[in-house]
Amino acid sequence: MRLLEGKTLLVTGASAGIGRAAAIGAAAAGASVAINYSRDDAGAEACVAEIERAGGKAIAVKGDVSLPETAGEFVARAVEAFGKVDVMVNNAGICPFHAFLDMPVETLERTMRVNLHGAYFMVQAAARQMVAQGHGGSIIAVSSISALVGGEYQTHYTPTKAGVHSLMQSTAIALGKHGIRCNSLLPGTILTDINKDDLADPEKREYMEGRVPLGRLGQPEDMVGPIVFLASDMAAYVTGAALLVDGGMFVNLQ
Ligand SMILES: NC(=O)C1=CN([C@@H]2O[C@H](COP(=O)(O)OP(=O)(O)OC[C@H]3O[C@@H](n4cnc5c(N)ncnc54)[C@H](OP(=O)(O)O)[C@@H]3O)[C@@H](O)[C@H]2O)C=CC1
Numbered sequence: 001m002r003l004l005e006g007k008t009l010l011v012t013g014a015s016a017g018i019g020r021a022a023a024i025g026a027a028a029a030g031a032s033v034a035i036n037y038s039r040d041d042a043g044a045e046a047c048v049a050e051i052e053r054a055g056g057k058a059i060a061v062k063g064d065v066s067l068p069e070t071a072g073e074f075v076a077r078a079v080e081a082f083g084k085v086d087v088m089v090n091n092a093g094i095c096p097f098h099a100f101l102d103m104p105v106e107t108l109e110r111t112m113r114v115n116l117h118g119a120y121f122m123v124q125a126a127a128r129q130m131v132a133q134g135h136g137g138s139i140i141a142v143s144s145i146s147a148l149v150g151g152e153y154q155t156h157y158t159p160t161k162a163g164v165h166s167l168m169q170s171t172a173i174a175l176g177k178h179g180i181r182c183n184s185l186l187p188g189t190i191l192t193d194i195n196k197d198d199l200a201d202p203e204k205r206e207y208m209e210g211r212v213p214l215g216r217l218g219q220p221e222d223m224v225g226p227i228v229f230l231a232s233d234m235a236a237y238v239t240g241a242a243l244l245v246d247g248g249m250f251v252n253l254q
C-alpha cells in the first residue's frame, strides 16, 4: 500500500522547483494531485504529463495565489476533478533578492502578498473544504530555514517565512478539533530558479555549500520524503511542528 493511496493532494506553485517535485512525488506515493501555478503554462503541463506518464492522475489550475479568489477556485476545481481534498501543500513563493535601505515598496508588498497572504487564503480555502468533508486532513506550509535566521538581501522575504510557520502553529490549534493537522517544512538552500541568479556567483555558491555538513546544497527531490511523510497517516499525531530539512545548515555554527 502506497503512503498516499486514495488521497487527493493540492500543491501551489508546482510548475517548477519544490512544488513540482512534491506533486510528482505525491503522485508516485498514490495521491491524485491538483497543481496551481501563475505563469509557466509549459512547466505546469510538463508536470501533469510526467504524473500521467507514470500512471497517476493530475490537473493544473492557473491562478495568482495573491488574489483571494484564486484559492476558492483551486479547491473547487480539485473537488470537481477528484471529489475531495485531503492534503494542501502551500508552496508558491517568490524571493526577489534586494538590499534593505532602498527596498522598493512594490517589491516588499508583492513578496508579502504572494508568500503570506497567498498562504493564508489557500490554507483557509482548503480547511473550509476539509471541515465540510468531516474527515480531517493535512496542511503543510513550505516555510524555510529563513523563518529562523536572517538574510541581508531577504528582509522582505524572511518575515513571510516566519509568518507561514506561525500560521501553521495557529491553524494547528484552530483546526485540531476537526482532525486537521498543520505543519511547516523548513527547507535549507535548495537549487531551484528562485536562487539561480544569486548562486550564479561562484564565491556565494561555494560559501553556501560550505555551510552544509552533508556537503551539498539541496535538490527539490530532497523535499519529497518529508512532504509525503507529513501528508500521510504516518504523521497522524504530528501537528504544529516544523521539520527542518537543510542538510544540517542551521546547526553549523563552527
Ligand atoms: N529554493 C530554496 O532554497 C528554498 C525555497 N523555499 C520556498 O519553497 C517554495 C518554492 O520555491 P522554489 O521551488 O525554490 O522556487 P521556484 O521559483 O523554482 O518555484 C516557484 C513556484 O511558485 C510559483 N509561483 C510564483 N508566484 C506565484 C503566484 N503568485 N501564484 C501562484 N504560483 C506562483 C511558480 O510558478 P509560476 O512561475 O508559474 O508562477 C513556481 O511554480 C517557496 O515558498 C520558497 O520560499 C524555502 C526554503 C528554501
Ligand SMILES: C[C@H](O)[C@@H]1OC(=O)[C@H](O)[C@@H]1O
Pocket: 095, 143, 144, 145, 146, 161, 187, 188, 189, 190, 194, 195, 198
Ligand atoms: C531563495 C534562497 O536561496 C533560499 O530561500 C530560502 O528560504 C533559503 O533561506 C534560501 O536562502
